[in-house]
Amino acid sequence: MRKExxxxxxxxxxxxxxxxxxxxxxxxxxxxxxxxxxxxxxGGCTMCGYREASMKDVTEGDLLRQLEQAMGAYKGEPFxxxxxxxxxxxxxxxxxxxxxxxxxxxxxxxxxLFESRPEFVTxxxxxxxxxxxxxxxxxxxxxxxxxxxSIRKGFTPEDSRRAGHTVKGAGLDVRTYLLLKPPFLTESAxxxxxxASARFADPFSDEISINPLNIQRxxxxxxxxxxxxxxxxxxxxxxxVLARLSGEVDARLMSSPSGGGTQRGAHNxxxxxREALEAVERFSLSQDPKDLEVGCECREAWxxxxxxxxLLGTPADLERGFGNDLTIRK
Numbered sequence: 001m002r003k004e005x006x007x008x009x010x011x012x013x014x015x016x017x018x019x020x021x022x023x024x025x026x027x028x029x030x031x032x033x034x035x036x037x038x039x040x041x042x043g044g045c046t047m048c049g050y051r052e053a054s055m056k057d058v059t060e061g062d063l064l065r066q067l068e069q070a071m072g073a074y075k076g077e078p079f080x081x082x083x084x085x086x087x088x089x090x091x092x093x094x095x096x097x098x099x100x101x102x103x104x105x106x107x108x109x110x111x112x113l114f115e116s117r118p119e120f121v122t123x124x125x126x127x128x129x130x131x132x133x134x135x136x137x138x139x140x141x142x143x144x145x146x147x148x149x150s151i152r153k154g155f156t157p158e159d160s161r162r163a164g165h166t167v168k169g170a171g172l173d174v175r176t177y178l179l180l181k182p183p184f185l186t187e188s189a190x191x192x193x194x195x196a197s198a199r200f201a202d203p204f205s206d207e208i209s210i211n212p213l214n215i216q217r218x219x220x221x222x223x224x225x226x227x228x229x230x231x232x233x234x235x236x237x238x239x240x241v242l243a244r245l246s247g248e249v250d251a252r253l254m255s256s257p258s259g260g261g262t263q264r265g266a267h268n269x270x271x272x273x274r275e276a277l278e279a280v281e282r283f284s285l286s287q288d289p290k291d292l293e294v295g296c297e298c299r300e301a302w303x304x305x306x307x308x309x310x311l312l313g314t315p316a317d318l319e320r321g322f323g324n325d326l327t328i329r330k
Contacts, residue, residue, distance in 0.1 A: 012030075027080065032066050088115060089120035115138065134172065143157075144156055234305070256281070
């Protein structure tokens, strides 16, 4: 039985490491329960299960009590990340008075980060924000067709570009999220799409976060996965993307894969998953491509997997049909 949720309680809160002003620091991450993403109410994105973090009729009082809970856990971390089910700048999710209270509560931080869809990013909405704010934009892909048919994002790459330049024009930083391996893409096509998307996002981004698709519950992607029609990306694919982009883009590259090392998240053979994920974490802080150097015999299996996808013309989970024997024999 699912535990009853309280609209006055945060969905989640944890601590992690990230960067502020070029230095690795401790960060507090809080996920607030709100009335939900406006786009999710029309069906939402194919991979997004964050509607599970939303509730109906969350009041301003509920949000302020969630803030009190966060402040009780706050230990002076220089970096605070504030996530909602959708957009922090959407007044229907976070009323302006509550938004001001939250930002004021963390005014002493070196850095505050929140996310918004581009339609809520205007000169008016960002011009009065504190200068320690970073606005995150979920671009996901710079390919309009992938955004429309594979992800169902509800906006275009140009919308994100406009929003990014608007944020930069207000003197604030931008973190752009890219989705590695949306549904219906093969592993190799996903790598190429993410590399191209990073190049597109670089001019209006201070940071580019590569997010390997994590299979969330009650989503279209989960249904594909259960039918064997989707495999979460290999960690090798993430490492390949970061290695190819290193030194090519000006934005800081980073990744913190949700569910990494599990069947629902980015994974390799299981034996090397932790080592590979630790390499990604080191690179995200150092930006040194040498930190991505890690080896395992399953790297060859990854290459054979991508070749098999191309030969068969399918993005289905080939491991379920062929097991670990994906060697292409001449």
